Amino acid sequence: MVKICCLGAGYVGGPTMAVIAFKCPNVEVVVVDISVARIAAWNSDQLPIYEPGLDDVVKQCRGKTLFFSTDIEKHVSEADIIFVSVNTPTKTRGLGAGKAADLTYWESAARMIADVAKSDKIVVEKSTVPVKTAEAIEKILTHNSKGINFQILSNPEFLAEGTAIQDLFNPDRVLIGGRETPEGQKAVQALKDVYATWVPEDRIITTNLWSAELSKLAANAFLAQRISSMNAMSALCEATGANVSEVAYAVGKDTRIGPKFLNASVGFGGSCFQKDILNLVYICECNGLPEVAHYWKQVIKINDYQKSRFVNRVVSSMFNTVSGKKIAVLGFAFKKDTGDTRETAAIDVCKGLLGDKAKISIYDPQVTEDQIQRDLSMNKFDWDHPIHLQPMSPSAVKQVTVTWDAYEAAKGAHGVCILTEWDEFKQLDYKKIYDNMQKPAFLFDGRNVVDPVKLREIGFIVYSIGKPLDAWLKDMPAMI
Numbered sequence: 001m002v003k004i005c006c007l008g009a010g011y012v013g014g015p016t017m018a019v020i021a022f023k024c025p026n027v028e029v030v031v032v033d034i035s036v037a038r039i040a041a042w043n044s045d046q047l048p049i050y051e052p053g054l055d056d057v058v059k060q061c062r063g064k065t066l067f068f069s070t071d072i073e074k075h076v077s078e079a080d081i082i083f084v085s086v087n088t089p090t091k092t093r094g095l096g097a098g099k100a101a102d103l104t105y106w107e108s109a110a111r112m113i114a115d116v117a118k119s120d121k122i123v124v125e126k127s128t129v130p131v132k133t134a135e136a137i138e139k140i141l142t143h144n145s146k147g148i149n150f151q152i153l154s155n156p157e158f159l160a161e162g163t164a165i166q167d168l169f170n171p172d173r174v175l176i177g178g179r180e181t182p183e184g185q186k187a188v189q190a191l192k193d194v195y196a197t198w199v200p201e202d203r204i205i206t207t208n209l210w211s212a213e214l215s216k217l218a219a220n221a222f223l224a225q226r227i228s229s230m231n232a233m234s235a236l237c238e239a240t241g242a243n244v245s246e247v248a249y250a251v252g253k254d255t256r257i258g259p260k261f262l263n264a265s266v267g268f269g270g271s272c273f274q275k276d277i278l279n280l281v282y283i284c285e286c287n288g289l290p291e292v293a294h295y296w297k298q299v300i301k302i303n304d305y306q307k308s309r310f311v312n313r314v315v316s317s318m319f320n321t322v323s324g325k326k327i328a329v330l331g332f333a334f335k336k337d338t339g340d341t342r343e344t345a346a347i348d349v350c351k352g353l354l355g356d357k358a359k360i361s362i363y364d365p366q367v368t369e370d371q372i373q374r375d376l377s378m379n380k381f382d383w384d385h386p387i388h389l390q391p392m393s394p395s396a397v398k399q400v401t402v403t404w405d406a407y408e409a410a411k412g413a414h415g416v417c418i419l420t421e422w423d424e425f426k427q428l429d430y431k432k433i434y435d436n437m438q439k440p441a442f443l444f445d446g447r448n449v450v451d452p453v454k455l456r457e458i459g460f461i462v463y464s465i466g467k468p469l470d471a472w473l474k475d476m477p478a479m480i
C-alpha cells in the first residue's frame with residue numbers, strides 16, 4: 001500500500017488529502033501539522049475550516065484511509081510520497097520584504113524530511129512557491145545525503161475556497177512538473193497514478209519543474225488581472241452612466257474572453273492573489289525585468305484603489321464624515337462559502353471607516369468575533385503565518401461590535417456596507433432593515449448582490465459598484 005504524508009493541515013492540505021483518501025482506497029494518507037490544536041480539530045466533529053462538502057468526505061474515510069496526526073517524524077519516515085503544503089507568506093522583513101515569499105516553513109520542513117528519511121522519497125511541492133524553489137529544496141534534501149534518493153515534484157494546487165471539494169473532485173487540470181531524468185519521470189508517473197484514479201488522463205498535464213512552478217503564479221496573476229480589469233472599468237462606469245454588469249456580460253460573451261471571473265467588487269481578497277502576484281513581481285525584478293514587474297504590480301494597485309474608492313464613497317456620501325455614526329458591515333470573509341478572512345477587502349474597508357471614527361457592527365455567518373478582532377488589530381501579512389504563531393490576545397478594537405444577525409447589525413445604523421456576496425444577503429427583508437435605520441439610510445453594495453432600483457423604492461440612498469449612481473452621489477468625486 002502506498003503511503004502518503006502531507007505536511008500542513010490547512011485549507012489546501014486538509015481538503016486535498018481528504019479527497020485523495022476518499023478516491024484512492026488503496027492509499028494510506030496521513031496529514032500532519034505542527035499545530036496541535038489544528039490536528040485535534042481535524043480529529044473532532046468541528047473541522048478547523050468551513051468548506052461545503054468537506055465534512056462528508058472526511059467522515060467517510062477518517063480512521064480508515066485518512067489520518068490526522070502530530071507525529072510528524074514517524075509518518076514522514078514511513079511515507080513514499082510526501083506532500084508539503086505549508087504556509088508560504090509574504091516576507092515582512094529583510095531582503096524582499098513586502099514582496100518575496102517567506103520560505104521559512106518550507107525550509108524547516110525540508111530539513112526535517114532530510115533528517116528523518118531512511119528510504120527513497122518523492123517530495124511534492126503543493127504550496128505555491130517561487131519558480132526555481134525545487135532547486136533550493138533539492139540542495140537542502142541532499143545536504144546530508146545518506147544515499148537516499150529524493151525526487152522533487154511540483155504539483156501546485158488550483159482549488160478555490162468555498163468550492164474546494166467540487167474543484168478537487170473535478171479539476172480543470174492537475175499539473176505535475178518533474179525532472180526530465182528517468183528517475184524524475186518515474187516519480188511523475190507515480191504521482192500521476194494517484195490522480196488518475198479519478199481524474200481523466202487528458203486533464204493531467206506533465207511539464208518540467210520550472211513550468212509547473214511558474215504556471216501557478218501565472219494562473220493566479222491572470223485571474224486577479226481579470227478582476228482588476230473589471231474593477232478599473234467599474235470606476236469608469238460610475239463616471240459615465242454605464243452599468244458594469246452589462247459591460248461584463250457583453251465583453252464575456254466573446255468566446256475568446258469568456259464569462260467567468262468578471263464580477264466587479266470591492267476588491268479581491270484571499271490568501272493567494274496578492275501574495276502570489278507580489279512574489280511574481282519580485283521574481284521579475286530579480287531577473288532584471290522591471291517593465292514586466294511593473295505590469296503585474298498594477299493589478300494590486302488597482303485592487304488597493306478599489307478598496308479606497310469604496311471607503312471614499314461611503315464617507316463622502318454620508319456628508320463627508322462617519323465619525324460617531326454606526327455602520328453595519330454585512331460579510332467579513334473574503335468571499336462567500338468560507339470562513340477565511342485572509343486579505344479580505346473587509347479588513348481594509350473597516351480600517352478605513354475606523355480611521356474616520358465610525359462605529360462598526362459586523363455580521364458574517366461564518367466568521368467569529370475573535371477572528372474579526374484579530375484581523376483588525378493584526379499587522380499586514382501576519383495572518384498568513386501558522387495560526388499558533390499569530391498574535392494571541394489582540395487588544396479588542398472598541399468601536400467594533402460583532403453580531404450573529406444581519407438585522408441586529410443594521411439596527412440604528414446610518415449606513416450598511418455589503419462586503420461579502422453571501423447568498424443570504426440577497427434574501428434579507430430590506431424594508432425591515434430600512435425601518436430600523438437612521439434616516440437618510442445609506443446602503444453601499446460592494447458585491448452587487450442587491451437590486452439598487454428596488455432598494456431606492458424602499459427609500460435607501462444606494463451605491464452599487466460600477467452601477468449608475470444615485471442622484472445624491474452623482475456630483476461627488478470617486479476619490480478625493
Ligand SMILES: NC(=O)c1ccc[n+]([C@@H]2O[C@H](COP(=O)([O-])OP(=O)(O)OC[C@H]3O[C@@H](n4cnc5c(N)ncnc54)[C@H](O)[C@@H]3O)[C@@H](O)[C@H]2O)c1
Binds near residue numbers: 035272
Ligand atoms: N488557500 C488556498 O485556497 C490555496 C490554494 C492553492 C494553493 N495554496 C497554497 O498552499 C499553501 C498552503 O496554504 P493554506 O491556505 O493551506 O495555508 P494554511 O495556513 O491554512 O495551512 C498551512 C499549515 O501548515 C502548517 N505548517 C507550517 N509549517 C509546518 C511544518 N514545518 N510542518 C508541518 N506543518 C507545518 C501550519 O501550522 C498550517 O496549519 C500556500 O503556499 C498557499 O499559497 C493555497
Ligand SMILES: O=c1ccn([C@@H]2O[C@H](COP(=O)(O)OP(=O)(O)O[C@H]3O[C@H](CO)[C@@H](O)[C@H](O)[C@H]3O)[C@@H](O)[C@H]2O)c(=O)[nH]1
Binds near residue numbers: 220
Ligand atoms: O469575478 C470575480 C471573482 C472573484 N472575485 C474575488 O476574488 C477573490 C478570490 O476569489 P477566488 O479566486 O474564487 O478564491 P480563492 O480561494 O482565493 O482562489 C484563488 O486562489 C487560489 C490559491 O492560489 C487558487 O488555487 C485558485 O485557483 C484561485 O481562484 C475573492 O475575494 C472574490 O470575491 C471578484 O471580486 N470577482
